[in-house]
Amino acid sequence: MSEFRVPAVDIGPYVEPEQFTDADRAAVARAMDEACSTVGFVQVLGHGVPPSVIAGLADAADAFFGLDPDAKRAYQLPPDVNRGYTPPKSESLSLSLGVESASKMNDFFEAFNVGTAASEFPGLDLPESDYSENVWPSAQFRASVWAYYAEAGRVAHVLTRVFADALGLPSDFFEQFTDHSLDVMRMNNYALPPGTVDLDGDLTGMGEHTDYGIVTVLWADQVAGLQVLGADGAWHDVRPADGALLVNLGDLTAQWTNDRWRSTLHRVKPPIVDGTIERRRSAAYFHDGNVDALIETISTCVDEDHPAAYRPVTVGEHINAKLRGSRAGVLYTDSDRNARRVRAARS
Numbered sequence: 001m002s003e004f005r006v007p008a009v010d011i012g013p014y015v016e017p018e019q020f021t022d023a024d025r026a027a028v029a030r031a032m033d034e035a036c037s038t039v040g041f042v043q044v045l046g047h048g049v050p051p052s053v054i055a056g057l058a059d060a061a062d063a064f065f066g067l068d069p070d071a072k073r074a075y076q077l078p079p080d081v082n083r084g085y086t087p088p089k090s091e092s093l094s095l096s097l098g099v100e101s102a103s104k105m106n107d108f109f110e111a112f113n114v115g116t117a118a119s120e121f122p123g124l125d126l127p128e129s130d131y132s133e134n135v136w137p138s139a140q141f142r143a144s145v146w147a148y149y150a151e152a153g154r155v156a157h158v159l160t161r162v163f164a165d166a167l168g169l170p171s172d173f174f175e176q177f178t179d180h181s182l183d184v185m186r187m188n189n190y191a192l193p194p195g196t197v198d199l200d201g202d203l204t205g206m207g208e209h210t211d212y213g214i215v216t217v218l219w220a221d222q223v224a225g226l227q228v229l230g231a232d233g234a235w236h237d238v239r240p241a242d243g244a245l246l247v248n249l250g251d252l253t254a255q256w257t258n259d260r261w262r263s264t265l266h267r268v269k270p271p272i273v274d275g276t277i278e279r280r281r282s283a284a285y286f287h288d289g290n291v292d293a294l295i296e297t298i299s300t301c302v303d304e305d306h307p308a309a310y311r312p313v314t315v316g317e318h319i320n321a322k323l324r325g326s327r328a329g330v331l332y333t334d335s336d337r338n339a340r341r342v343r344a345a346r347s
């Protein structure tokens with residue numbers, strides 16, 4: 001069996017263009033094309049996010065998740081508002097895929113979501129239901145989380161420029177779809193108090209899913225748990241290398257590229273040590289695109305051997321159908337292919 005590996009790509013030549021040549025950038029774009037075509041997950045180096053900003057994010061998440069359950073629940077919002085606190089076992093990501101979890105148990109992660117708000121674009125009439133305002137447990141939390149949010153957003157934007165080059169498109173191709181991008185960051189905490197862990201039950205940290213948008217920038221600590229479904233049909237453990245951010249493609253990119261690039265299935269199954277869950281943390285920054293952008297397969301990705309596989313969809317339509325699955329328990333039904341891949345991997 002061939003060894004599963006998440007390729008590393010150093011995007012330094014795009015982050016600090018003046019220090020590199022066009023040939024350096026072309027090499028990055030080629031490496032990205034290879035990674036996106038084969039795995040759909042990439043270890044990104046040279047991203048330029050200061051370690052102090054990452055440490056600030058981790059500290060803010062630790063401080064919040066360390067509060068009493070009641071204090072955390074004060075920041076819970078209705079399921080149709082994708083912001084604020086999500087208690088453990090209130091979502092089921094596999095429902096976003098059209099698959100019910102074997103035990104019908106919800107995922108045990110808890111999360112805190114922040115995102116882009118309509119008020120950031122006073123000149124545009126953006127729907128508040130998508131671009132909801134944030135809630136902030138403290139000024140310190142807000143400053144630290146927002147500093148990282150800005151950095152992750154910058155990295156996501158740089159990545160779309162790498163993608164455009166890798167796909168042979170004009171470098172600014174994605175700008176028209178992302179100038180008021182509906183971005184959301186989910187900070188995840190995988191932990192259950194000692195004594196509450198039912199070792200015989202189905203312990204899913206986060207159920208299998210694909211991400212919904214264009215690209216995800218994922219910071220994760222190095223505790224095991226993240227698993228990626230390889231082209232070989234098996235689940236593989238993935239841990240970020242020192243200093244790396246994990247990057248994976250979402251459904252909209254698979255759709256744009258007619259599956260030349262992969263929106264890779266992944267899930268989280270944190271290890272159990274001495275009868276308790278080894279705590280794990282992550283923060284997924286979802287770069288989803290403008291709510292009103294129409295995603296149509298890129299013409300260079302369609303030919304006789306690769307007929308167009310998807311009907312055009314707006315970002316808002318797709319993201320909301322998916323969120324109704326994960327957050328509101330309404331099974332998503334437009335993804336037979338992915339649901340089949342998950343069932344095949346289970347058996």
Ligand SMILES: O=C(O)CCC(=O)C(=O)O
Binds near residue numbers: 281284
């Ligand atoms: O915790 C992780 O490493 C993955 C999280 C994830 O897949 C998500 O939030 O969509």
Ligand SMILES: [Fe+2]
Binds near residue numbers: 209210211284
């Ligand atoms: Fe994900």
